[in-house]
Amino acid sequence: MFIAGAWSEAKSGAEFGVLNPATGEEITTVPDGGQEAAKRAIDAAHAAFQSWKHTTAYQRAEILRRAYDLMIERKEHLARTMTEEQGKPIKAARTEVQYGADYLLWFAEEAKRNYGETIPSARADQRFIVLHQPVGVVAAITPWNYPVSMITRKVGPALAAGCTVVLKPAEATPLCAIETFKILIDAGVPDGVINLVTALDPKPIGEEFCTNPKVRKLTFTGSTAVGRMLAGKAAANMKRVSCELGGHAPFMVFKDADPVHAAKGAQAVKFLNTGQACISPNRMYVHKSAEDAFLSTLSSRVSKLKAGSGFEEGVAIGPLVNPAAVDKVARQVEDAAAKGAEIVTGGKRLTEGDLGRGYFYAPTVLHGVDPSMDIYREETFGPVAPVITFEDEEEALALANDTEYGLAAYVYTRDITRAMRMFEGLEFGIIGINDINPTSAAAPFGGWKNSGLGREGAREGLGEYLETKMGGFSI
Structure with a gap:
């Protein structure tokens, strides 16, 4: 796991195996973190947010651009990791890595386009000014079927907006998440800004994400049944939610x-x-x-x-x-x-x-x-x-x-x-x-009805991680 700028094991020492679905054989083991690990990661993200939110859009864009370059450099390694862990043919895995990198590049550019506005007032002595600020700590849960691009599609805009992140990747594909985090770390993301918790049982992690008051936004990609449950718990605590769920x-x-x-x-x-x-x-x-x-x-x-x-x-x-x-x-x-x-x-x-x-x-x-x-x-x-x-x-x-x-x-x-x-x-x-x-990456992705809430990618994707603030000035 990666918490507060350091790689770590679960405090209990527990691990779980990662399997190759083409052979049924174990590839390796990873830490089996639980609710305690999620809480530590959230605390680290909350502490880091106090300084990260004050970085300029240009500073954040530069880090994301470096991450894009590194992902392209390491495309073959990431693709082979994906094929071994997730099973998709190597050609498709290479295509996904490129797709995932595209989100880093898009949001590197979009970070600098977080525009505000002024609104005319009926009063001569009044001015309205609107700006958009990062929502805070983001809890992200990603699926196994696209184990790299679904991470960058969430982490990219969150970092561009000035948010900090705690990621829980699918238990079937933690290795792709680890390799993606290595890229973000090498690109210069500061300690505590991104955190990774791996776990075999996602329920305690989801519970902590939905109830911890330091988490201000939950983003989830997965099944409709799980998405409904998480969205309900998060809504009960007035958290921002975006979900990309099932399709038919x-x-x-x-x-x-x-x-x-x-x-x-x-x-x-x-x-x-x-x-x-x-x-x-x-x-x-x-x-x-x-x-x-x-x-x-x-x-x-x-x-x-x-x-x-x-x-x-x-x-x-x-x-x-x-x-x-x-x-x-x-x-x-x-x-x-x-x-x-x-x-x-x-x-x-x-x-x-x-x-x-x-x-x-x-x-x-x-x-x-x-x-x-x-x-x-x-x-x-x-x-x-x-x-x-x-x-x-x-x-x-x-x-x-x-x-x-x-x-x-x-x-x-x-x-x-x-x-x-x-x-x-x-x-x-x-x-x-x-x-x-x-x-x-330039087009909004998301569904209607029970296929989800919100959009990923495009300019809408950045807006999912921003709060709107309005100031009325009397002059």
Whole structure:
């Protein structure tokens, strides 16, 4: 752990193992900190905030710029750490490191754009001035599926704003967090400004984050169930909260779209990170006239995806994060098949040879999925593409919006008026129109409904870590 500028073990001496999901083997052990460690980290962050908040935006920007340069220099080391610990293919891991570094660079620049304003008054002797100041100590909880970029997406704007941070990374991927912290430390972040607590049981850490009065902001990325619980506890103590939670993205292919092009896009985004992405499409709504060409292209491409260790040449499908994740995917596929869905390709656990040592499930395409099936309602977080046909645009929009989630949605059409209707009508925070990668450090990321609160990235991302102060001056 890293607390008050020093690497440390848990006071109890407890540790837990970090596993390689492709082999099931232990990589190493890390400290198993508890509530006591979280409290020490919060105290350190609170003490450091008293001086860090007075640094200039230019000083903070310079540190973040150095961190960006170091992350690029160490890209290969970070990527290999990620592939070993999290499982994603090495090419995808390199892409994520670049994406994570982009947030450091963006917020290095955005730190200098924390503008205030003056507001006219009805009184001749009065002036209103507004400024934005750092909220204080930020408690951050990050997920395992994007174990580097989700850290920089939170820590970057927090530091740019002048906040101090305590990070609890996912218990499955603490090594990526440690390597990311080494970069921030080497970039010159002062002692106590960033703190890292690793723990096998996240509950005591979350409890301390939500109840400790020195924490003024909680930022969380993870499941909707956990996000609701944390947001409720934090709100009870009047803390600022931002959450990026689950998704159940529709992927809509209209009759005027090129079904082959759409299927290629669907395969690329659905099976990214083995389907373990919150913006991964979970429901593929395809117009009846495009069904045959779309399904044929999709299933052909999916059947050729190679599963295995992310270090192997040509591997596109890595392991799922743990046995429970494999069980969930298998349950959803079995339920759909029992209720009438056709398994076009895949549909089984992969246990042949070395695959049997890890947590692998075959990339799968289901056809004939309907609302009676679990996979229609539940987020899968795995390599399964459910295909549903429709005939009417209005019906498709209603089906796409019929979910408690509202993170990402995808639309394939060559009709600009339809594209605009879908963009305006879909109840989601991120819409890709003929675009399977509608994300960037410069663009706001976040969802509607039960997919979260607040935005990350863009200018909105900095605002999540700032308080607004207004002064009325009588002259």
